[in-house]
Amino acid sequence: MAGNINLIINDQKVAAPEGSTILEAALRKGIYIPHLCHHRELLPVGACRLCLVELQGEWKKTVISCKTPVKEGMVIKTETPEIRQTRQVSLELLVADHDTDCLACDQNTKCGLQRVADHVGMDKKRMGRLKSRENRLPIDDSNPFFEFDPNRCVLCGICVRTCDELLNINAIDFAYRGLGTKIAGFGDKSRVESNCESCGECIVKCPVGALTEKGAENPTHQIKTVCSFCGCGCGLYLGVRDNKLVTAKGDINSPANKGRLCVKGRFGYKFVNSDERLTSPLVKKDGEFVEVEWDEALDLIADKFSKTKGDQFATIASAKCSNEDNFVAQKFTRAVMGTNNIDHCARL
Numbered sequence: 634m635a636g637n638i639n640l641i642i643n644d645q646k647v648a649a650p651e652g653s654t655i656l657e658a659a660l661r662k663g664i665y666i667p668h669l670c671h672h673r674e675l676l677p678v679g680a681c682r683l684c685l686v687e688l689q690g691e692w693k694k695t696v697i698s699c700k701t702p703v704k705e706g707m708v709i710k711t712e713t714p715e716i717r718q719t720r721q722v723s724l725e726l727l728v729a730d731h732d733t734d735c736l737a738c739d740q741n742t743k744c745g746l747q748r749v750a751d752h753v754g755m756d757k758k759r760m761g762r763l764k765s766r767e768n769r770l771p772i773d774d775s776n777p778f779f780e781f782d783p784n785r786c787v788l789c790g791i792c793v794r795t796c797d798e799l800l801n802i803n804a805i806d807f808a809y810r811g812l813g814t815k816i817a818g819f820g821d822k823s824r825v826e827s828n829c830e831s832c833g834e835c836i837v838k839c840p841v842g843a844l845t846e847k848g849a850e851n852p853t854h855q856i857k858t859v860c861s862f863c864g865c866g867c868g869l870y871l872g873v874r875d876n877k878l879v880t881a882k883g884d885i886n887s888p889a890n891k892g893r894l895c896v897k898g899r900f901g902y903k904f905v906n907s908d909e910r911l912t913s914p915l916v917k918k919d920g921e922f923v924e925v926e927w928d929e930a931l932d933l934i935a936d937k938f939s940k941t942k943g944d945q946f947a948t949i950a951s952a953k954c955s956n957e958d959n960f961v962a963q964k965f966t967r968a969v970m971g972t973n974n975i976d977h978c979a980r981l
């Protein structure tokens with residue numbers, strides 16, 4: 634294929650696009666190389682050291698596959714005794730202070746660390762020998778929508794890079810050094826005191842259970858739809874369980890948002906389940922709001938509109954409405970009510 638580099642991984646012929654890394658080439662071919670800090674949307678950093686592979690022949694050396702570009706004729710082994718031994722130590726370091734109550738973790742069965750451990754294998758006799766912390770670190774639950782549990786963090790830095798590279802917000806970074814390293818807001822302040830915009834993109838990309846949405850339940854099914862909060866038209870999947878909305882997930886195939894969501898699209902769905910939602914029109918009678926049928930409410934509105942003309946009247950249209958709805962609103966305001974007093978919340 635034109636533009637492809639030919640190489641051999643574990644005795645299999647692989648053709649990978651020029652510029653791709655060994656890890657990308659292997660994963661595309663269905664060859665699993667353990668990895669934790671790699672994310673296809675982010676620049677590679679080589680932090681977890683799990684994706685080691687051995688280059689053979691003229692390149693003979695061990696490299697991390699997430700940062701090494703493919704070259705024509707490369708011969709690669711992803712599983713040698715030396716590689717396995719080194720990975721084992723890398724994994725032991727990663728889990729040394731990691732919580733082991735996987736069943737109580739929201740990411741159980743979806744966890745990147747579980748997948749790596751399953752592949753690399755854990756030697757129970759060696760577990761715990763590298764433990765450096767006696768006490769659990771405090772959970773940061775200051776954000777109204779999600780919490781951060783540093784005891785489940787593997788310091789892959791995916792949340793930091795997501796906030797920096799994809800969102801340009803830089804609300805979090807690595808704080809302290811050595812065994813005391815942790816992810817924190819500027820000055821080790823809580824999330825809610827940082828400049829975090831609560832978009833939740835870091836939760837989506839966290840490969841373990843360190844960042845989790847508060848009160849989220851696993852949906853029984855998902856419905857593809859478009860966010861109704863503004864006119865951007867972001868694609869999303871709403872997760873439903875027991876006839877209630879329990880999750881909102883960005884649609885990676887949507888050209889408008891490519892899977893990303895803002896705070897409103899990601900966490901703003903809970904009003905749908907609220908018992909306080911108005912389900913029928915209210916009309917004020919004798920100073921009290923009273924539930925009425927739609928016909929009565931619309932008749933009342935039409936009656937009041939008919940007694941109002943020109944610049945006595947104004948319309949504020951809504952970004953929650955479609956373009957067509959907003960077109961009708963301005964047409965009604967100008968042609969029927971006879972005024973140019975029409976504005977829109979998004980203009981602000």
Ligand code: FES
Binds near residue numbers: 669684700
């Ligand atoms: Fe390569 Fe983490 S995935 S070092």
